[in-house]
Every structure is written in structure tokens, then in C-alpha cells.
Amino acid sequence: MHGIFGITAVFARRGLLLLASLLFCALAISSTANARVTLDIGANACVFPDHKDLSLAGAMARAAGGDCPGGLSTGEMRDAWLIKSGLDLRQKPGEPLSVHLKQTLFEEVTLYVRYADGTVWTMRHDAASAASHTELGGMFRLRIPWRAGTIETIALHARKVVDPRGAFVRPAVETPQVEAIETERQSLIYGLFGGVIFATLFFNLVLLVWLRYAFLFFYCGMTAATLLYGLAASGIMMRMLPAGLPPMLGNVAAEAVLPVMLWFAVVFTITLLERGTVHMRLAITGIMLATLQVGAGVIALITLFQAPERLHVPLAVVNILGAVTMALIFPMAIIAWRRGSRIILIYTAAWAVPLAGAFARILVALGFMETSAFIEDSYFYAMCLECVLSMIGIAYRISNIRAERDEARAREIELTYLAETDALTGLLNRRAFIEYGIRRSGKGKLKSRLLLIDIDHFKTVNDGFGHEFGDRVLREAARLIESVSPAGAVVGRLGGEEFALIVPHSERDDTAGTILRAFRATPMTDGVRITVSIGSASGIIADDRTWRQVYRRADTALYEAKRTGRDRHVAAAGPEPSVATAA
Structure with missing residues (x-):
């Protein structure tokens, strides 16, 4: 036990220093993401819902008339247009431009590129092509082939949108150079995330085999769910699965995995805290809410294939239950601290940033605030931080268990000695x-x-x-x-x-x-x-x-x-x- 605890402590200390350095680099790169966009076609674009199945000409006419109400209403199933006119883009031979867009909850999107001479080039992103268009980071990229002439208008037509963020999140036109930089940035983010999560999972699996503590099992479950979330949200899952699946499968799968992670997190909290410091009614309530959230996530996956027009209902339930469940962590932490828990401070520090990021994402999903590049990526930084800080908490808990075990063993030896020994001579009785x-x-x-x-x-x-x-x-x-x-x-x-x-x-x-x-x-x-x-x-x-x-x-x-x-x-x-x- 002493050797295992020493290994755990060294891993946690060195992992924290390494993570701090990597997080600093990742945040520095993330903070300059917007500065590297060649053209943000979301700025001053005309965005409006489409109730009449407009053609490109009809959509451009509406945009020219200034009828641009903005974003979509929360939870409504409808089509949408984004029109960006007045452009003066020219491509260079061998350096095609591409339209870069965050994958959201819609069934398909069509890109229209209109040149000054009236020529229109189109490309569709749907179930048949989703895997080939999906990029690291949950983005998809539609490359515009080289053609002489000036690009005057870029339009995006999304069909059957159910995402309250709207259909068009972080739309941009990029050059190959900027595309390469963005790919490197996403590789760093997901490499950091995947490396830390996988290493943490492997290490805790080894500890679980050796020590068989219940909290290690639930921590491994939480870490594995986090890894699955990363695969779904990053777009890697869509690249791995066969073609023909809905483009929003990755997003819905990520939303369905989050409740699983939260369920393991709640039970991990209960089993990690010292005996007698957990408020059992709050704990049972948290487990029940997390279980209901897992069920809502499963229903969301089924609804995606059976009745996608109703997908917004289970997704809203997932996010509402998630917000309530996470809100219970704060009173649980306060009560545990008042009951003398020593590990709760480390645990609270470990979960403060992920909870803040998750709460922000829930507010975005419910339509109460707008998303951003930092909010979209913050979950990965936060979970990396949580994993390492939780490792310190686990090391501290193992230290406490070791101390309690040694104390109990000393008492047992003392009682055995008293029960077996002749008090006068010290020989066996x-x-x-x-x-x-x-x-x-x-x-x-x-x-x-x-x-x-x-x-x-x-x-x-x-x-x-x-x-x-x-x-x-x-x-x-x-x-x-x-x-x-x-x-x-x-x-x-x-x-x-x-x-x-x-x-x-x-x-x-x-x-x-x-x-x-x-x-x-x-x-x-x-x-x-x-x-x-x-x-x-x-x-x-x-x-x-x-x-x-x-x-x-x-x-x-x-x-x-x-x-x-x-x-x-x-x-x-x-x-x-x-x-x-x-x-």
C-alpha cells in the first residue's frame, strides 16, 4: 500500500505540472483562434428561418430586402438560411478556399457559392457525406474547388434545425494555410485531452485491480465516459462510423454520454468522501436525477432515428436534469465540509471549472446565451484539469484509508496481545x-x-x-x-x-x-x-x-x-x- 500510494502521489504531482504547461499552451492557441479566420461569414450576415422552402434566388431577394430577423427560436424544427453578400473573394490556383462550420443539430446543409458572372456552385453536407466532411473538433469543412472569377455571395441553407444555438455556429471561410493552423490547434486540444484522460483511466484501472476500492471503479467509469464524450464531440466518431448516418449523430451521442459521465461522477463523489460526511438524502436524489438523465439521453438517441422532429424534447430534458443534478453538488459539498470532510476542498476545486463549463453549455443548449469558441472547447481543458486534481484527491483519500487501516491494525494487534498475553510475565496465557x-x-x-x-x-x-x-x-x-x-x-x-x-x-x-x-x-x-x-x-x-x-x-x-x-x-x-x- 505504501508503494502504491507513493506512485499515486508522484503521478499526481508530475501530472499537475505537465498539465499546467499544456493547458497554458492550449489556452494560448485557443485565445487566438478568431484572429486566424480568413473571413467570418457570420458577421453582418443575413440569417433567417425559412418557412416556405425558398430557392437561392428567393433567399437572396429576401436578404436584399433587409428581412433578416436573426437566430432561431429554441426547440423549433425549421429550415434556415445564412446569406453573406457583397464579397470580393478570389481563389489562387492550388489554394482552394473552404467553408468551415461547427456541426450542430440539423439534418443537412447546402453550400451555395455565387460568382460575379452569375455562376452558382453547390455542395451538400448530409448523411451520405457527413463522414468525409467532418473534421477534428466537431467541425465540418466544405472545400470550394478552384475556379477563375470573383466570389460574390456565400449562402448556407440548413434543413430541419433543432439546435437552439441555431444552424450556423462559427461559420468562416479559410485558406489552406489557416486550415492547417486550425487543424494543428484542434490536434493539440484533443491530443491533450485524449492523452490525459487515457493515461488517467489506465492508471486508475491498475489501482482498481490492486486496491479494489469502490470509488476507483466509479472514477474509471466517469473517465471512460469522458473519453467517449470526447470521441463523440470531436467528430472522430463520425469519421469512424460508416456513411449514411445522420450528421448530428455525433452531437446527440455526446449529449447522451454526458449523463452517463454525470451519473458516475455523483456516485464517485458519494464513495470518495469520508464515511459520515455525505448527506444521504441529497446523494440518493442526485443518483435518481442522474439516472433519469441517462434515460433521457437514451431516448434522445432513439428519437434521432425514429422521430427527429421531436429531438428537442429529450435533449431539453437531458439538459434540465443535468443542471438540477449539478446544482445538488454545491449543498452536498457544503454539508460534507461542515461534517468534517477533509477531501471535499480538493474535490470542489477539481470540479469547479468543469461544472462552470458544463453549466455554460447547458445555458447555451437551452438558448439562454450564445456559444463561443472558448465555451465549445472549455470542456476539454476543464476535464483534463479535473482528472489531475481528482488524482490528487484520490491519492489523499488513499492516504487517509492507509492511515485508518494502520490505526485499526495497531488496535487489533494491541487487543490480540492483551487477549493472548499473561499480564504478569508477558508470556502466552x-x-x-x-x-x-x-x-x-x-x-x-x-x-x-x-x-x-x-x-x-x-x-x-x-x-x-x-x-x-x-x-x-x-x-x-x-x-x-x-x-x-x-x-x-x-x-x-x-x-x-x-x-x-x-x-x-x-x-x-x-x-x-x-x-x-x-x-x-x-x-x-x-x-x-x-x-x-x-x-x-x-x-x-x-x-x-x-x-x-x-x-x-x-x-x-x-x-x-x-x-x-x-x-x-x-x-x-x-x-x-x-x-x-x-x-
């Missing part, structure tokens, strides 16, 4: 001695020798010198027996002045003689010399029954040693014990 003796037999396969050791005339020591002096003698006798016992012997005090040893059976074993000689040669407290009597018996001590059998024979031998003069060892052999006095 009677119960623990018997248990260790049975355990030492190897499930009844090993033959052992039991030695019962009794201090001779100990009552005289107690009566003559007092019980406190007698206790000191018992402690010194215990240390002496333990010091001369062979390695692997089980040593205990059975009660009063009686001690016991269990040693491996051997015909040449002289443990009893060694103990007798040690007591004869070693004076106790204040020079008092004592001797001991020893009775022994051999047998297999496999359970309580066999212990009693061997003990009775050893006790009979001990009685015989005392009866025949003390300061000697008697070994039980067969039905009648034999007497042997140590030399």
Missing part, C-alpha cells in the same frame, strides 16, 4: 498457549513434546518474602525459560507458578535438562535461588481432545517429579512414567 500449540501441530501431522514446569516450594517464597517479591520471581523465571527455550518453541504460563513449553518431538531433545541447569545456575531477585520440577509427554496435539490427553500424561509426570524429590524431570512413557534426574 493458557487459552492462547493451547491454541498456538494446536496450530503448531500442522493440522495433526507433527508430533510435539509438552513440558509442564512448576517452581519448587513457591509458596514458601511468597510467605517468606511477600507476594510482590513472588511476582518478580515469576517474571524472572518466565524470562529465563524463554531465553533457554529452542527456536520455534511455544512458551506460556498456565497459571500460578506453572509454566509450559511445546517443542518439536525428538528422542535427543534435552530442553528439560537445559531448563533445570539454567535455574540451578541463575539466582533470582536478591540472590534467591529456586529450582523447578518438569513433567513431559509426547503426542500429536491436533485439537482440544488430544491436548487434554497429552496434558494429563504430562501433569502425571510432573506430579511424579515432585513426589520423588523435585528439581528433576520426569518423562511420561507408555502407561507408566519413567523417572530421570538431570545430571
